[in-house]
Amino acid sequence: MTLSPDRILEKALDGERLSVDEGDALFRVDDLAKLGSVAEAVRQKHHPNPIVTYVVDRNINYTNVCVSRCLFCAFHRDLDAPDAYVLSREELFQKIEELLSVGGTQVLMQGGLHPELRLDYYCEMVHGIKERYAIHVHAFSPPEIVHFARLEGTTIGEVLHRLQEAGLDTIPGGGAEILVQSVRDRISPRKCTAEQWISMMRQAHSMGIRTTATMMFGHVETCADRIEHLRKVRELQDETGGFTAFIPWTFQPGNTGLPLRSVGGHEYLKTLAICRIFLDNLSNIQASWVTQGAKVGQVALRFGANDLGSTMIEENVVRAAGTQFSMTVAEMRRLIGDAGFEPVQRDCYYEPVVTRSGSVGC
Amino acid sequence: MQSELLWRLKSHELSDIAEKVIEGERLSLHDGIRLYRSHDIAAVGSLANIVRERKSGNRTYYIVNRHINYTNLCVNRCPLCAFSRDRDAPDAYTLSVDEIVDASGDVERNGATELHIVGGLHPDLPLSYYTHMLSALKERYPTVHLQAFTVVEIAHMARIERTTVTGILRRLRGAGLGSIPGGGAEIFGARVRSIICPRKISGEEWLETARAAHLLGIKSNATMLYGHVETIEERLLHMLVLRETQDETGGFMSFIPLPFHPANTRLAMCPGPTGIDDLKTIAVSRLMLDNFDHIKAFWIMLGPKLAQVSLAFGADDMDGTVAEERITHAAGARTPQRLAPEEIVGLIREAGREPAQRDTVYGVVSQRSGAGSGASTGCGGMCAVQKKDRR
Numbered sequence: 001m002t003l004s005p006d007r008i009l010e011k012a013l014d015g016e017r018l019s020v021d022e023g024d025a026l027f028r029v030d031d032l033a034k035l036g037s038v039a040e041a042v043r044q045k046h047h048p049n050p051i052v053t054y055v056v057d058r059n060i061n062y063t064n065v066c067v068s069r070c071l072f073c074a075f076h077r078d079l080d081a082p083d084a085y086v087l088s089r090e091e092l093f094q095k096i097e098e099l100l101s102v103g104g105t106q107v108l109m110q111g112g113l114h115p116e117l118r119l120d121y122y123c124e125m126v127h128g129i130k131e132r133y134a135i136h137v138h139a140f141s142p143p144e145i146v147h148f149a150r151l152e153g154t155t156i157g158e159v160l161h162r163l164q165e166a167g168l169d170t171i172p173g174g175g176a177e178i179l180v181q182s183v184r185d186r187i188s189p190r191k192c193t194a195e196q197w198i199s200m201m202r203q204a205h206s207m208g209i210r211t212t213a214t215m216m217f218g219h220v221e222t223c224a225d226r227i228e229h230l231r232k233v234r235e236l237q238d239e240t241g242g243f244t245a246f247i248p249w250t251f252q253p254g255n256t257g258l259p260l261r262s263v264g265g266h267e268y269l270k271t272l273a274i275c276r277i278f279l280d281n282l283s284n285i286q287a288s289w290v291t292q293g294a295k296v297g298q299v300a301l302r303f304g305a306n307d308l309g310s311t312m313i314e315e316n317v318v319r320a321a322g323t324q325f326s327m328t329v330a331e332m333r334r335l336i337g338d339a340g341f342e343p344v345q346r347d348c349y350y351e352p353v354v355t356r357s358g359s360v361g362c
Numbered sequence: 363m364q365s366e367l368l369w370r371l372k373s374h375e376l377s378d379i380a381e382k383v384i385e386g387e388r389l390s391l392h393d394g395i396r397l398y399r400s401h402d403i404a405a406v407g408s409l410a411n412i413v414r415e416r417k418s419g420n421r422t423y424y425i426v427n428r429h430i431n432y433t434n435l436c437v438n439r440c441p442l443c444a445f446s447r448d449r450d451a452p453d454a455y456t457l458s459v460d461e462i463v464d465a466s467g468d469v470e471r472n473g474a475t476e477l478h479i480v481g482g483l484h485p486d487l488p489l490s491y492y493t494h495m496l497s498a499l500k501e502r503y504p505t506v507h508l509q510a511f512t513v514v515e516i517a518h519m520a521r522i523e524r525t526t527v528t529g530i531l532r533r534l535r536g537a538g539l540g541s542i543p544g545g546g547a548e549i550f551g552a553r554v555r556s557i558i559c560p561r562k563i564s565g566e567e568w569l570e571t572a573r574a575a576h577l578l579g580i581k582s583n584a585t586m587l588y589g590h591v592e593t594i595e596e597r598l599l600h601m602l603v604l605r606e607t608q609d610e611t612g613g614f615m616s617f618i619p620l621p622f623h624p625a626n627t628r629l630a631m632c633p634g635p636t637g638i639d640d641l642k643t644i645a646v647s648r649l650m651l652d653n654f655d656h657i658k659a660f661w662i663m664l665g666p667k668l669a670q671v672s673l674a675f676g677a678d679d680m681d682g683t684v685a686e687e688r689i690t691h692a693a694g695a696r697t698p699q700r701l702a703p704e705e706i707v708g709l710i711r712e713a714g715r716e717p718a719q720r721d722t723v724y725g726v727v728s729q730r731s732g733a734g735s736g737a738s739t740g741c742g743g744m745c746a747v748q749k750k751d752r753r
Binding site: 030031032033034037038040061261263264265266267268269292293294295296297298301302303331334335338339341 | 401402403404405407408411633636637639640641657664665666667668670671673674675705708709712713714
């Protein structure tokens with residue numbers, strides 16, 4: 001028998017793990033403030049100090065050519081499209097130099113599933129960066145890694161090994177969308193399966209490569225699908241402990257093949273709070289100001305998120321879907337401070353960045 | 363609901379205020395400051411929600427309306443404003459009465475029940491311009507409610523005509539004025555006005571003019587522009603003086619907190635309020651203004667996402683479809699200039715509230731049955747139950 005929503009929330013406050021049914025029941029709670037206050041209490045247990053972190057990085061999308069052509073994506077292009085591109089090494093290095101000049105610590109590189117570029121290309125890219133710059137490389141989401149392995153006719157383990165050797169530090173948790181195959185069949189039929197996503201992450205974690213996990217919601221999935229997604233992430237985290245953070249965001253419908261209305265701030269905050277409550281073994285939950293805007297992004301810090309993500313001096317994928325917000329470090333710190341937290345610049349492992357002068361943070 | 367709240371607020375820093383709210387006691391300036399200073403926005407929001415549900419239940423109002431900004435010429439040229447122009451500016455404009463009537467041509471097609479008309483303080487348009495505007499609109503669209511001219515414009519007309527505001531209000535009402543929008547209140551405190559709108563009428567004059575309208579039976583709204591140079595105490599004093607005036611006249615329909623948009627204004631160095639400040643302001647105003655029936659989340663300035671969230675923080679009104687708002691957009695707002703009724707209804711439903719299309723004076727024009735709840739339940743039944751339910 002499922003408990004009443006209030007009993008479920010009390011259970012979460014007592015630090016007990018929620019079942020899938022209990023998580024699902026929370027989606028039927030419309031009292032947003034109540035969910036928020038429980039998520040906030042759970043966040044405090046994970047992070048007793050009133051600190052909210054952020055990272056100074058840059059999202060470099062090395063190509064927009066993609067054979068996956070997912071319905072929810074406005075960024076991908078065919079190989080022969082007039083606006084198809086692959087960044088040259090020079091462009092890549094220039095972007096990294098700009099990032100370093102503003103105090104950036106990591107570069108996030110993700111791209112489309114290019115039909116012709118081979119593993120050597122990516123290894124040389126990572127190696128070229130690591131050889132020139134002292135920068136953390138957070139790159140290649142599971143669909144890209146699975147794609148590299150397929151093109152190369154080799155195992156995922158081998159691809160990870162080669163990339164790690166070239167200098168890859170951590171892997172972003174993109175391409176998770178909703179880790180339920182029936183949903184993926186509808187929105188991203190050519191992308192790696194839910195099972196492949198999980199097993200790639202398992203393998204990376206076993207090799208000591210930490211990763212994040214994401215969830216893109218608010219399209220064709222049900223709330224039960226969202227909870228199933230969270231269950232899979234929680235289960236793998238029990239096994240490996242390799243996820244550094246969980247990042248939920250909402251589908252942005254502009255220019256995509258899914259003519260849906262985007263979900264509002266209410267649904268975002270509610271889902272974020274449920275993620276915080278349900279994922280008892282993940283320490284960090286990131287707010288998505290990139291999809292929600294600065295206002296709701298800041299409110300998320302009192303709905304379970306303890307990280308405001310990246311300043312994103314460059315972002316192309318969400319922008320292609322018609323949503324464009326920008327943020328300076330000063331603005332990010334103001335939002336965090338105004339929410340009642342101390343802003344702290346972090347690295348990719350969610351540790352404070354020690355600046356050159358030796359002080360912590362900015 | 364209340365027991366749930368006590369469950370959450372026991373030994374909470376705000377538990378004594380919670381007690382007062384549950385008992386329906388009036389909050390003090392000091393209570394307001396403590397609510398603002400609290401970082402527990404969920405607690406502040408759920409307190410506001412108690413009052414909101416006491417007054418409006420689960421209902422959330424919206425209106426199908428159109429905005430008309432008849433001129434951007436303005437003798438006040440307030441530093442807070444990105445919309446006003448001098449007479450000789452290349453992009454200065456004043457709409458003729460014919461243009462206004464034509465620009466409103468879609469109100470009948472769209473089922474709009476209200477025209478919301480505000481403009482700059484034009485240096486020399488006579489009262490007849492305004493009365494002709496109203497009577498021409500009334501003649502062409504007899505069923506449409508004309509909510510027109512902030513008290514700042516009305517005081518300006520009185521000055522130009524060298525007569526009293528009561529005289530002006532009578533003439534405007536005779537021409538078809540239905541009610542008065544709440545703009546121009548900004549922050550009533552003189553210190554703040556001397557910085558953000560030094561030539562605008564004082565806070566006392568604003569309240570005097572509103573009182574004069576209420577005495578004639580003309581209802582109005584009240585706004586507060588926040589997030590510029592004012593202190594939290596100045597915001598609360600603004601709310602308290604409105605509460606006093608409302609005790610006296612009962613003429614205010616709703617309170618509308620307006621987050622300041624600094625772009626293109628002479629106060630562009632102010633960053634503008636954050637989302638948490640917006641939600642606190644909605645919630646605190648709901649709690650302080652115990653004699654106001656409605657708190658409006660003006661999505662044009664809040665953004666549709668935060669306006670939707672504010673429905674859990676004390677707001678019971680999403681305002682309107684708006685169509686072609688110019689003033690906030692001149693100040694860099696990146697919100698759309700209109701939302702279709704279905705979009706507003708979708709936002710309300712997704713927040714678990716029951717949408718009710720209202721007229722200007724909060725009579726229900728049509729009630730949409732049932733509240734929606736998240737993606738799992740989809741859009742629910744969109745059948746509009748036509749119901750005349752004048753409260």
